[in-house]
Amino acid sequence: MRYAETGINLEIDLTRGSIEKVATDPRDTELYLGGLGTNTKIMWDRVPPETEPFSPDNLLIFGTGLLCGTPATGCNRTIVSTISPQTELMAFSMMGGFWAPELKYAGYDKVILSGKSPELVYLWIHDDKVEIRDAAHLKGKGAVETAELLKQELNDSQVQVAAIGMAGESRVFYASIEQGRSSASRGGIGAVMGDKGVKAIVVRGTKDVNVAEPAEYIGLCGEVLDYIKHRETNPIPGVMPILAGLGSPQEMKVHDEKWHTENFMWGNSRERKRDYWNEEIEKEWTETLENARTRLVSCFNCPMECGATISMPGLPTYMMKCFTKLTYTMGAFSNLDFGLRIAQKATEYGVDGFSCPQVMAFALELLENGILKDEDFPGMPEDNEGRFFYLLDMIVRREGIGDLLANGTYWAAKEIGNGAEAYAHNNIKKTEQLPLKLSMLNPVYFLMYATGEKMNITQIEGQFPQAPFATKEEREAFVSDWIQVPDEKFKQILLDWEFRGENSNPYYPTVEMSCDIVDWQETMHYIDDALGQCAGLSSFPLKPPYHIHNYPKFISAGAGIEMDQAKLTQAAKRYRTLVRAVNISRGMRRKDEKPPANHWKKRFPELEEELLDAYYKLKGWNNDGIPTTESLHELGLDYVSDAFIERGILTDGEDTSGNEAVATENL
Amino acid sequence: MSTEKKTKTIKSIKIDIEKCNGCRACEVICSAFHAMPKYSSNNPARSRIRVTREPIRDVYVPVYAGDYVVAECAGRDKYIIDGKEYDECTFCRASCPSRDLFKEPDSGLPLKCDMCEGEDEPLCVKWCRVDALTYEEREEEIGEEEVSVDEAETGLEALVNKHGIDKVADIIAQISKAKQ
Structure with a gap:
């Protein structure tokens, strides 16, 4: 008997129209857990490095986390993996909502799509019955609209629908997959779904998900619920409100947006408005949100209310989460009313809320600076807000200039030329980042930005405070109940961390400390992504209910896999290294690992090199960021080093510098 | 009373x-x-x-x-x-x-x-x-005084309604025989 997981993957070949139910190997679960871990193993095994994103050979994997469908609070994430058209590396965007548990209840751990359907189709998964159905009538429909139409068509309001909008159908490089109040947005996975000719995947399940040790497991779940309650009544003092509690930043609840509007950049990540927030704006924005917000809503089995139902006058209802509340507003130098209106369209079209506003602001900057001309924007309205609506429509239809802009700022700038590249200034690995421009280099954030392979800072940060506490008393209070640390040394680092002087950025935390902090933070995210746990109750906030000390117990009692801290850390390292291996085999190297040049004003090139050297070493990678044969062997990934040696990425017995290895290669 | x-x-x-x-x-x-x-x-x-x-x-x-x-x-x-x-x-x-x-x-x-x-x-x-x-x-x-209906009775009644009393009685007889 399999516990927590079902042991069955659905394999759907869209070219042939075949559907297979394939039993999985329990040994893979032990080595790679589930979700992202086992997704990555499949990507490595079956998608060769030369595979193009829009090739029928590319896979699109919808993987549920190992513990999804069990009573673990907030464990509801679907991890979607494919080769991204935007980065040409492996993307693994995630979505919360209700889809992953439903798929488990239908009896499957993953849906693996291969090939391409000649006609637009949707998939209907209802327990044992799995069908590929015609979706011609859904062409061009919005993602939310599609979900509602399918519920009617199937006469079942309990189905869960993951759908793409027009952006996915048009293969926009930052198209999302939308699902109720959640979406998997980064890396353009919606474009791959559109390329495969799949409009939606509808799921309904009525089967059991089992746990190995019922009494133990429910006890652990109870402890988590109690700790959430404890954290609700004990917000962390001395940090900004959005960092004090649990969940995603509670954007749908808060009205005070002083911090975001004055610290994040407006336009194409250009302008900081230091004195923007005032009483008048607060009053106007509060009114806008209160009138629009029908209800605060949650994902499956989670008490946090990170999302809201939004009904703007005259527009269809949609659901909004987190920071998209402000990205369009700030990208367009506008107000919240505009932001909530355009987000309605953007949600139906299915686009990434980080990238899309920046791409549009980038286009208008190019126009302002004469790199693009008026004739590139035929029929564009005069007013600022109207221009953004116009651009959004052009992009999702790939009409005119929209066809270029649909590829994101990196690829569009390359194509446009004539100096456009300088305006695509906020990218890492070809992906638009959060609009932040800061002063002093932060060594921990430098490493996270540079080496993250999830292309979003929110998917690697957390756990360790972003800034030091001002007083000794505050620091001591913070560490006094810091049970989440994997090692006591982290408490001392925080106790000694100061705003100014010797123990401050950029040289403190020291190189070694910075590496350890980043490694801890990243490891927690990778564990979440394999278990299906929302980062909002785990790797993202300070002092979360899930951590390295209770996770092994959850896995043991839930999945029946004997687990402890060391074994779990090793497993996370294994599939984290495998993600890197996929990307290294696709050409990613040290040269690609750098934050935007203007992210910080004060840069320290030598220190930055030192940080990368040390971090690569800690991770078991050589100086070019390639996992070494030795570290691969320790992780049981000899098959990766064999492939690397065969492809000339590593040479036999080489374990230091990739560059040196090439130079001294023995022919 | x-x-x-x-x-x-x-x-x-x-x-x-x-x-x-x-x-x-x-x-x-x-x-x-x-x-x-x-x-x-x-x-x-x-x-x-x-x-x-x-x-x-x-x-x-x-x-x-x-x-x-x-x-x-x-x-x-x-x-x-x-x-x-x-x-x-x-x-x-x-x-x-x-x-x-x-x-x-x-x-x-x-x-x-x-x-x-x-x-x-x-x-x-x-x-x-x-x-x-x-x-x-x-x-x-x-x-x-309320008459309590236990779970087994509710369940059986449902089966009787679905399949008819004869069929259910038949199955119960078969099961009892097998168990004995």
């Missing part, structure tokens, strides 16, 4: 649909608690509380499994509350032929809320951290 009035404890769960966040934690813990062995599996389809959840229309109605009924209603009314239209079935607790709610997915046997007998309060209430569900007890006078 004594004229003294008898009372009984009425357990009730107060449902505040304005507070429901639609997370379905109630369904999760209910199905886990009633699994055999306890907490060994989860399956909202087996839950004795279900949330009718239509986010776009802002419809959120948790409803508890009540009695099994043989036939569906002749007509079905609609209610309009605060401008939102609700099907009568949305509030109905019956395990009824018109829908697959409150039935074991495999056997089709009806399910009924038992207020989590043996626990301090129903677990759905305990797991509802947004306070959409709260538990209350009150004393109420009763006229006559």
